[in-house]
Amino acid sequence: MTAGRDGSPALRPRPRAPQRLLFSFLGALVLDRGYPPISSRVFLHLLGDLGVAEAAGRATLARMTRRGLLTRVREGRTARFSLTPWAEELLREARPRVDSPAPFTHPDGQWTLLSYSMPESRRDLRHQIRARLVWAGFGGLRDGLWIAPGRVDIAAVFQGPEFAELAELADGFYSVPVEGTDVARLLHRAWDVDAIRAEHESFIATWKPDRAVSGRPLSRLTLLGADWLQLLRTDPGLPAEHLPDDWPAAASTALYRERFAALEPAATERLRELLEADAPRR
Structure with missing residues (x-):
């Protein structure tokens, strides 16, 4: 295990797209917090701790700006970025499901x-x-x-x-469904049920050990959110009555909420430290 920038053990995340990492970070810690535009140095520091090369980080910021997700302003030699109204709308639309205590549950039938x-x-x-x-x-x-x-x-x-x-x-x-419809068979036609289970099991296997980890809350919270977004995209909330008794959706949800609650205060504090250190000098 290599050392991180502060001397603590470096995280070794499985590959995640840099844009998904930034969406996780922005949605969890920046949206509606009232922060001024954030410098590229802060974004690159975060992505660098997550194994994203500086060139790839800069390319991601540029791509998100071209796509209308970020607004870029120049302050001297420093580039600063903020969410566009469209990006804020996208993140607010996602928030109810991201924060839901039962995101994989729907009214029966x-x-x-x-x-x-x-x-x-x-x-x-x-x-x-x-x-x-x-x-x-x-x-x-x-x-x-x-x-x-x-x-x-x-x-x-x-x-x-x-x-x-x-x-x-x-x-x-x-x-x-009409009486007699084989809903379980229908689920397997419309979704790869085995792949959905595997995604839940991977999430649990990744984040259960995090309970024994200390330090680096900002990076860990960003990774947690990125993996949670991927899981929410993968599992639409298939009805439990047509799934095996040991279906892992409830366990994934409980684990996410537990780890988020444990990491968010320290991650917020770390972000504030980075922003204060990077604030323009007047």
């Missing part, structure tokens, strides 16, 4: 069905809309037909002027 067409003129939106559908809990039953557990706000999925044309071509229904 309720489902949302969605059918939509992708106009040839808007093929450029294919990836974006699929990402929104997956985050909202949808799995594909067949071409053009998606299903999600619970009652999904379909209007929110297609929110935004760029999706207006798709929204006009979308039809959604709240429904219940």
Whole structure:
């Protein structure tokens, strides 16, 4: 194990995309905290502690700026970044599920069905809309037909002027299965249930040992949030009555909430120290 910048043992995270790490950090510790624009030095310090090379960190900040997620301002020789209103909206939309005490639970027997067409003129939106559908809990039953557990706000999925044309071509229904429907088989058609279980088990195996770790709360909280976001994208909240008795979703949720509560105060304090040290000198 190598040493970190402060001499403590360095974290050895499994690979996570730098943008996901920054979304985790910004959503958990920056959004609605009233901080001024944060310098690139703070971002690069955080990413560097997480194994991201400086060049990759700078490229991530530049890419997020081009995509309209960050606003960049120049203060002398220092570049500083803040969330754009659009990015703040995205993070606020995600927050209820991120913070939910039961993010994998829905009212029994309720489902949302969605059918939509992708106009040839808007093929450029294919990836974006699929990402929104997956985050909202949808799995594909067949071409053009998606299903999600619970009652999904379909209007929110297609929110935004760029999706207006798709929204006009979308039809959604709240429904219940016809008696005799093999819901368990349906789950395996729409989702890779084994892969979802594996993601939960990986999350638990990664974060249970964190109880015995000390120090580096900012880096650890950022990693925790990135892994939690990945798990929320993977598991839409499949109904427990159609899953094995030892389904690990409840254990993952309890572990996330425990580790977040343990790490957040010290992570917030560490961030404030970094911001104070990096504040412009008047």
